[in-house]
Ligand SMILES: NC(=O)c1ccc[n+]([C@@H]2O[C@H](COP(=O)([O-])OP(=O)(O)OC[C@H]3O[C@@H](n4cnc5c(N)ncnc54)[C@H](O)[C@@H]3O)[C@@H](O)[C@H]2O)c1
């Protein structure tokens with residue numbers, strides 16, 4: 001079996017590293033020349049190629065920003081793909097990808113979202129065990145072909161991932177709260193500190209707490225811009241929920257309702273018991 005990976009960054013590169021030996025050959029495709037060279041020298045893929053090479057592979061991984069995934073699907077739908085070709089996308093939102101996937105290749109697509117990653121991007125960020133013991137959400141699986149379902153699940157098992165099935169609508173709602181809103185909050189924290197006049201002095205005090213809370217603010221703005229745009233309505237709801245809690249905390253502090261504030265914090269302590 002052969003594989004083509006479109007996007008040789010954190011997600012595509014890590015996939016290549018983890019799947020060496022499983023595929024007879026892995027071909028890497030990327031619009032960034034340096035990323036192609038880096039991917040080769042890091043051994044993320046066997047060779048680099050172009051989109052046309054995808055006509056001859058058995059598995060295609062789309063690991064590029066969401067709008068790029070959608071336009072790749074449109075291009076792939078006009079190509080002569082292998083009959084049972086399995087296309088797996090790693091996009092962080094699922095509804096628009098599924099809705100905009102051309103009908104003639106819908107059975108080829110297994111719409112997936114690995115709940116794994118870091119704040120870094122590009123081939124240098126690739127990690128061989130990134131996917132191990134992590135959740136892979138697979139959406140609207142019944143719309144994928146039987147061969148494609150089986151192949152994708154086998155690949156996720158090989159990655160040592162735990163598969164969770166969900167409807168795309170539900171996935172996008174959940175992802176807004178568990179991933180997209182925390183990124184917005186982290187960017188907000190970073191911008192709030194950067195706006196302080198004595199920011200350099202403030203950050204000299206940064207220890208674990210600030211580093212944890214601001215880590216996500218290092219993430220790639222292009223990729224996250226796409227995610228926020230695609231999940232706008234759910235993201236707005238999650239920001240509203242967060243704002244309402246922040247407002248509650250602010251009011252309790254203003255009114256010096258310390259016991260109430262303590263109870264509110266103790267409620268927050270409960271979260272990790274269910275994680
Ligand atoms: N970073 C994460 O934590 C994470 C986690 C889960 C899913 N995802 C999703 O995975 C996808 C890839 O994310 P990443 O973190 O690997 O990004 P990345 O920036 O590390 O890598 C993307 C790579 O794709 C290339 N690229 C971008 N657009 C392209 C195009 N149209 N054609 C060819 N090459 C193109 C870039 O040059 C880059 O090498 C995104 O859809 C993202 O939403 C990311």
Ligand SMILES: O=C(O)C(=O)C[C@]1(C(=O)O)C=C[C@H](O)C=C1
Pocket residue numbers: 091092114115116117118119178179180216
């Ligand atoms: O751990 C991180 O740094 C991540 O950002 C990974 C993370 C997340 O947990 O929000 C980011 C985007 C996803 O689509 C899935 C996972």
